[in-house]
Amino acid sequence: MQHKRSASTPILVLLVAVTAGLLLCGTNGCSGSGGTTMTRSWDGPINGKAVFRHVEKLVGFGPRPSGSKALEHTVQYIQSEIEKLGLRLERQEFSIEEAPGITFRNLYCVIPGTDEQKRTLVVSAHYDTKKTEGHPKPEQNFRFVGAMDGATGPALLIELAKALKDRKNVPTIYLVWFDGEESIPYDWPEDGIGSPLALIGSRKFAQWMMAEKIFPKVMVLYDLVGSKDFKLDRDTFSNKSLQDMFAETAAEMGQGERMYEYAQSHLIDDHRMFLEHGDGAVRVIDLIDFRYRTDAKYDRMQHGDKSGIPPEGTYVRWWHTPEDDLHNVDPVALDFCGNLLLKTLPKIEAKYYR
Ligand SMILES: [Zn+2]
Numbered sequence: 001m002q003h004k005r006s007a008s009t010p011i012l013v014l015l016v017a018v019t020a021g022l023l024l025c026g027t028n029g030c031s032g033s034g035g036t037t038m039t040r041s042w043d044g045p046i047n048g049k050a051v052f053r054h055v056e057k058l059v060g061f062g063p064r065p066s067g068s069k070a071l072e073h074t075v076q077y078i079q080s081e082i083e084k085l086g087l088r089l090e091r092q093e094f095s096i097e098e099a100p101g102i103t104f105r106n107l108y109c110v111i112p113g114t115d116e117q118k119r120t121l122v123v124s125a126h127y128d129t130k131k132t133e134g135h136p137k138p139e140q141n142f143r144f145v146g147a148m149d150g151a152t153g154p155a156l157l158i159e160l161a162k163a164l165k166d167r168k169n170v171p172t173i174y175l176v177w178f179d180g181e182e183s184i185p186y187d188w189p190e191d192g193i194g195s196p197l198a199l200i201g202s203r204k205f206a207q208w209m210m211a212e213k214i215f216p217k218v219m220v221l222y223d224l225v226g227s228k229d230f231k232l233d234r235d236t237f238s239n240k241s242l243q244d245m246f247a248e249t250a251a252e253m254g255q256g257e258r259m260y261e262y263a264q265s266h267l268i269d270d271h272r273m274f275l276e277h278g279d280g281a282v283r284v285i286d287l288i289d290f291r292y293r294t295d296a297k298y299d300r301m302q303h304g305d306k307s308g309i310p311p312e313g314t315y316v317r318w319w320h321t322p323e324d325d326l327h328n329v330d331p332v333a334l335d336f337c338g339n340l341l342l343k344t345l346p347k348i349e350a351k352y353y354r
Pocket residue numbers: 130149182320
């Protein structure tokens with residue numbers, strides 16, 4: 001599939017495209033050959049362009065698998081951005097027997113809240129990228145920089161830190177950057193939740209929180225967000241009330257159709273570790289755009305609601321391919337994702353932190 005940057009498209013070509021019906025603009029943005037970009041129909045402190053600049057920076061470090069030099073550069077970048085805000089970035093370093101020679105690093109930043117009971121909320125994303133070198137099959141080896149899968153989530157957390165430190169938060173907020181989300185073997189282990197070779201950082205962090213008796217009432221995870229033609233999946237493991245709250249906010253922002261439009265997804269992701277280790281007491285939500293980003297063969301994996309399949313060609317299938325790069329990122333979608341959380345937070349506080 002070919003993709004074009006509309007910014008670099010000459011006007012004449014654009015006119016021809018419009019005449020030919022190839023460029024379609026509606027209330028939610030314009031659709032070209034590279035996917036639909038959103039139009040900002042909301043206000044809020046998160047600036048998508050600022051988030052995008054962090055994404056550019058992270059992608060610029062190149063492939064960033066666990067234990068790589070490029071991931072160390074990523075850590076330094078996140079640290080300097082957080083320290084610029086006058087906040088402190090903590091590191092949780094560890095290794096596991098099953099992956100000798102790799103030092104994993106979870107990063108976190110604590111923003112104290114006003115709650116007398118010191119209740120907590122986690123906002124998180126993984127910042128490692130899938131390792132796509134040194135694998136046995138030729139098709140498993142390619143350059144993978146993980147824009148949506150490893151950069152947009154961590155970039156959003158930086159801008160959220162900026163907004164949250166100036167907000168009067170009820171819960172104490174843990175912003176967490178997970179290492180080792182991606183599986184060590186190329187193919188995800190059959191039992192992704194039970195296997196020690198995937199979801200490594202979130203497993204460690206959830207276990208640590210529970211051991212410290214820090215039981216977050218809510219855990220929000222960003223993964224694979226911010227692409228063109230952005231939409232969120234209804235993950236079957238996420239808390240239904242939380243999903244409804246986010247959907248209500250999205251509708252208030254004029255973007256209701258971005259939420260849960262198609263059949264449900266059954267996701268193996270970092271949020272599952274908080275379900276596993278939190279004895280079901282942690283309400284989790286995975287804000288993820290996954291299902292129709294995968295190879296078309298996964299479309300047959302139906303779970304729950306079987307109604308509605310997006311029209312062919314609606315979604316760029318960039319997941320775990322070289323297509324997951326900057327030209328598929330939409331800064332306005334990032335703006336939406338950040339402000340969506342900030343606008344949902346008062347509802348979360350009213351319901352769970354009264
Ligand atoms: Zn991935």
